[in-house]
Amino acid sequence: MIFEQTGIEGSYIVDLKQIGDSRGFFARAYCSKEFKEHGITANILQANLSFSKIKGTIRGMHFQTSPFEEMKAVRCIRGSFFDVVLDLRIDSPTYLKWYGIELSQENHKMLIIPEGCAHGFQTLMDDTEAFYLVSKEYSPAHDSGYRWNDNSFGINWPLPVTEISEKDRNWTDYKE
Numbered sequence: 001m002i003f004e005q006t007g008i009e010g011s012y013i014v015d016l017k018q019i020g021d022s023r024g025f026f027a028r029a030y031c032s033k034e035f036k037e038h039g040i041t042a043n044i045l046q047a048n049l050s051f052s053k054i055k056g057t058i059r060g061m062h063f064q065t066s067p068f069e070e071m072k073a074v075r076c077i078r079g080s081f082f083d084v085v086l087d088l089r090i091d092s093p094t095y096l097k098w099y100g101i102e103l104s105q106e107n108h109k110m111l112i113i114p115e116g117c118a119h120g121f122q123t124l125m126d127d128t129e130a131f132y133l134v135s136k137e138y139s140p141a142h143d144s145g146y147r148w149n150d151n152s153f154g155i156n157w158p159l160p161v162t163e164i165s166e167k168d169r170n171w172t173d174y175k176e
Contacts, residue, residue, distance in 0.1 A: 001014050001015070001016065001017055001027075001028055001031060001034050002014070002015040002016070002017055003034070003038050006085065006099040006101070006111075007094065007097060007099045008085050008087050008094045008097060008098070008099045008114070008117065009087065009089075009092045009093055009094045009114070010039060010040075010092075010112075010114035011085045011087075011099060011111070011112050011113065011114055011117065012038060012040070012111075012112040013101060013109055013110070013111060013112075014073070014109065014110040014111075014112060015107075015108070015109055015110075016028075016029070016108045016109075027108070029075070029110070030044075030073070030133065032044075040071065040112060040114075042070075042071040042115065042135030043135060044073075044133045044134065044135060045134065045135060045136060045137055046133075046134040046136070046137050046138065047131070047132065047133055047134070048131070048132040048134060049129060049130070049131055049132075050129065050130040050131075050132070051127075051128070051129050052081075052123045052127075052128050052129075052130075052163070053126060053127060053163075054123070054126055054162050054163050055123055055124060055125050055126050055128075055159065055162065056122065056123060056159045056160060056161055056162030056163065057122065057123045057128075057161075057162060057163040057164070058120065058121070058122045058148050058157065058161050058163070058164045058168065059120055059121055059122075059164075059165075059168065060084065060118065060119060060120015060121060060145065060148055060168065061084070061086055061118040061119065061120040061145050061146045061147070061148055061150075061153075061155075061171070062118060062119055062120060062143070062144070062145045063088065063116075063117065063118040063119065063144055063145060064136060064138075064139060064142040064143060064144065065142045065144050066142075067142075068136045068137075068139040068142035069115040069116050069136070070115060070134050070135050070136040071112070071113065071114055071115050071134070071135040072112070072113040072119055072132050072133070072134050072135075073110055073111075073112055073113075073132065073133040073134075074103065074110060074111050074113065074119070074121075074130055074131070074132050075103060075108070075109070075110040075111075075130070075131050075132075076103040076104050076105055076109075076128065076129070076130055076131075077105060077129050077130070077131045078105050078127065078128060078129040079104070079105060079123065079124070079125035079126070079127055079128030079129065080102055080103065080104035080105065080106075080123070080124040080125050080128060081102070081103055081104075081121040081122060081123045081124055081125075081128050081130060082100055082101070082102055082121060082122045082124060082157065082158050083100065083101055083102075083103045083111045083119075083120075083121045083130075084098055084099070084100045084119065084120050084121060084155055085098065085099050085100075085111060085112075085113045085114075085117050085118075085119060086098045086117055086118040086119070086120070086146075086153055086155070087114075087116075087117050088116055088117055088118055089114075089116040089117065092116070096152065096153065096174075098153055098154075098155050100155070100156070102124065103121075103130075104124075115135070118145065118146060120148055120155075122157050122158065122159060122161075124158065124159065144171075145167075145168065145171040146171050146172065146173065146174045147168075147169075147170075147171045147172070147173055148161075148164065148168060148171075150173045150174050151173075152173065152174040153174065
């Protein structure tokens with residue numbers, strides 16, 4: 001695997017190191033040893049799948065509060081989406097900064113969302129699927145988020161919004 005630091009402390013783009021031949025390729029999609037070498041020490045406790053039917057759908061900006069803060073490793077397995085990590089860690093040098101990247105079934109990249117950061121994405125194609133490895137089990141009592149278009153963050157979403165849940169539309173604005 002090839003790890004590239006994003007502009008967010010502790011967040012990486014993980015690219016596959018492909019071993020290919022006429023059949024296609026083989027690559028490791030996850031390796032706890034290599035993750036630990038890059039400071040990603042969270043254990044994977046859950047795997048999630050998200051399917052969005054319509055291009056322009058937004059999901060986010062989600063996070064879980066303490067003690068259920070979670071690390072996510074997110075990959076697109078069908079279609080494509082613009083994936084965003086937002087740093088909410090007050091003591092972080094990248095506090096309130098965001099980073100976005102296109103993840104697609106073609107580029108096979110993975111984005112690491114560190115604990116204490118929010119996550120969201122916008123689909124760039126119809127019928128898009130995201131697959132997540134997550135370090136904590138979902139806790140409804142610790143589920144939280146901020147509005148996808150909160151001016152405090154200034155996230156530049158690539159498309160007009162076509163679909164968004166009532167819950168995501170009604171998250172509160174960020175206040176320091």
